[in-house]
Amino acid sequence: MEDLLLEIKDLNIEFHDHDAPERVVSGLSMRLNRGEILGIVGESGSGKSMTAMAIAGLLRRHDMKISGEIYFEGTEILHAGRSELRRLQGDDIGIIFQEPMTSLNPVKKIGWQVEESLRIHRPQLSREQRYALAIECLKSVELDEPEVIYKKYPHELSGGMRQRVMTASAMICDPRLLIADEPTTALDVTIQLQIVKLLQKLNREKNTSILFISHDLSLVRKLCGRILVMHDGRVVEEGDSHEIFTHPRQAYTKELIGAIPRMEKLQQF
Numbered sequence: 001m002e003d004l005l006l007e008i009k010d011l012n013i014e015f016h017d018h019d020a021p022e023r024v025v026s027g028l029s030m031r032l033n034r035g036e037i038l039g040i041v042g043e044s045g046s047g048k049s050m051t052a053m054a055i056a057g058l059l060r061r062h063d064m065k066i067s068g069e070i071y072f073e074g075t076e077i078l079h080a081g082r083s084e085l086r087r088l089q090g091d092d093i094g095i096i097f098q099e100p101m102t103s104l105n106p107v108k109k110i111g112w113q114v115e116e117s118l119r120i121h122r123p124q125l126s127r128e129q130r131y132a133l134a135i136e137c138l139k140s141v142e143l144d145e146p147e148v149i150y151k152k153y154p155h156e157l158s159g160g161m162r163q164r165v166m167t168a169s170a171m172i173c174d175p176r177l178l179i180a181d182e183p184t185t186a187l188d189v190t191i192q193l194q195i196v197k198l199l200q201k202l203n204r205e206k207n208t209s210i211l212f213i214s215h216d217l218s219l220v221r222k223l224c225g226r227i228l229v230m231h232d233g234r235v236v237e238e239g240d241s242h243e244i245f246t247h248p249r250q251a252y253t254k255e256l257i258g259a260i261p262r263m264e265k266l267q268q269f
């Protein structure tokens with residue numbers, strides 16, 4: 001049975017910071033159910049991140065024109081007030097980005113950063129309760145010795161560990177939606193697969209819906225039941241991931257599949 005969490009209707013995003021307006025997302029509509037993992041795939045510049053930021057309520061700029069509707073559990077995000085957005089961000093909707101080094105604060109210890117959403121959304125918790133939750137969350141993203149990690153600075157961790165820390169920060173308030181925007185792109189292949197497994201585990205254990213954005217179709221296929229293919233700001237193909245992979249309808253999707261190294265493709269069949 002369908003249990004809708006997120007619905008986008010006819011999303012359009014335009015930049016007005018140059019002479020001619022530039023449309024970067026055109027007529028995008030999609031639905032995401034509770035507990036579902038949906039992939040958005042498309043080459044660099046196809047409008048994936050802009051879509052992710054619109055869902056997270058992060059596109060509020062004067063040089064942009066946005067139209068359409070984005071419903072998250074009945075709340076319309078594009079027209080939500082500031083306080084309503086703040087309530088959603090980090091609590092109901094968690095987001096992780098490609099390069100944790102730019103999203104993590106270099107001068108704050110890991111523990112402080114993982115607890116940030118708790119300070120905002122769970123102000124009633126004591127310092128000890130926050131600490132206990134942070135340690136539990138660092139454990140859940142499979143970081144060994146969470147008590148040691150808690151006291152470290154971002155530069156003292158590897159890229160893969162930093163992405164786990166970002167994931168922990170995004171998950172600490174148990175969001176119902178996790179947006180992962182190219183979360184593994186900066187990492188090597190083995191670590192990429194570990195992060196994908198971790199997202200699978202979080203989805204299974206907490207029923208978190210995940211919007212997984214990547215330019216890497218083979219990675220999206222491993223994780224997602226359903227895929228949207230974006231090209232030039234539009235959804236050009238949508239469907240069951242196995243179906244898209246084995247019977248792509250659009251020339252563009254075939255190209256994306258063609259870009260996957262041959263050995264990897266063979267392993268997947």
Ligand SMILES: Nc1ncnc2c1ncn2[C@@H]1O[C@H](COP(=O)(O)OP(=O)(O)O)[C@@H](O)[C@H]1O
Pocket residue numbers: 015017022024042043044045046047048049050051
């Ligand atoms: N400030 C800006 N002004 C004009 N265009 C922009 C701006 N920022 C991003 N874009 C354009 O928006 C398009 C979509 O970008 P993005 O959503 O980041 O793509 P993706 O995440 O799929 O790589 C790109 O063509 C990019 O050049």
Ligand SMILES: [Mg+2]
Pocket residue numbers: 048049050181182
């Ligand atoms: Mg992007």
